[in-house]
């Protein structure tokens with residue numbers, strides 16, 4: 196399977212704790228001038244500093260015109276009789292606008308519980324098109340290019356055989372049964388996952404004569420995160436969708452590269468109520484300073500389009516990083532954040548993901564809420580029942596499994612704000 200062949204340990208990486216470099220993490224509570232924060236009122240400007248560093252050095256700045264652009268919604272299909280009568284399905288398109296004209300369209304699939312009030316929802320991008328999420332024959336087939344290899348995708352195009360090919364990663368029935376909705380879109384609708392900046396979201400926002408983002412401008416992860424924020428914005432402005440989806444209780448979720456994306460989306464868009472990162476690893480929840488498993492140099496060379504060009508300065512040079520990934524989690528504070536790892540996913544550095552949560556905790560505490568309720572890595576297969584930061588490591592490999600979904604749903608039950 197994909198997870199065994201592509202995501203197994205890579206021989207070039209270090210997997211020996213004894214060989215991990217010693218490092219000192221930047222302190223989220225010491226500002227750029229070296230002053231220690233003494234009061235919660237100082238967090239707002241410190242948060243800006245950290246956000247700026249991530250924008251300049253890691254993910255790249257999103258052009259202002261993209262951040263502020265309006266969006267248009269077009270509902271394409273809808274039924275109250277989906278999933279054997281258990282769910283409402285709405286398929287719609289979100290288009291970012293310039294001068295009132297749609298630039299491109301993102302196809303969104305929504306499953307909702309049949310409740311009489313707007314449902315809290317998980318918003319998540321997918322790797323293989325919406326039709327990969329469930330075998331439901333009514334899901335519209337994706338028409339865009341898909342680079343990732345999976346059954347039913349032939350020469351980069353989806354065929355009927357690509358229905359439900361990733362359904363094991365989406366516990367749709369469980370999500371609906373527990374009163375939540377699922378809102379999902381294919382990440383390639385926003386920006387195709389290839390090293391080519393002539394296509395996708397970037398290409399619509401260049402200044403005159405520009406053909407690629409500048410060294411501090413957005414890479415693909417930032418573009419995907421921007422797309423998530425635009426979908427949230429579109430739902431929040433559309434009366435029809437607002438009647439179905441509780442836009443104030445949207446949980447942004449993602450796996451792997453899309454887990455990196457979910458964290459960055461939570462950082463740039465404070466309207467996401469909760470953030471979940473599943474096996475996100477390097478450039479996601481894992482501390483870059485540990486250089487364990489995938490490193491900054493390895494990821495930048497294999498995926499040169501994911502981060503901004505400035506991130507290359509830290510290839511094999513982690514000690515020069517002015518920020519590390521615990522501060523990405525801290526940018527989401529005091530909102531609830533869940534980080535999950537898998538034992539077999541050493542490439543993503545489970546310990547580095549745990550430590551990032553631990554070192555984000557002081558920011559939660561400054562803001563008056565409980566952070567991570569543990570200072571040692573938990574046993575595999577166990578979950579935590581207190582704290583606004585949660586972490587688990589489950590047995591198995593790089594994947595999203597029923598265990599993960601159940602933990603996220605329980606976390607959401609406990610910590611999503613009350614419905615207004």
Ligand code: GCU
Pocket residue numbers: 201202450451452453474475476477489494497542
């Ligand atoms: C590769 C990459 C990881 C990424 C993963 C995925 O393994 O090195 O950084 O998380 O793909 O997106 O599945």
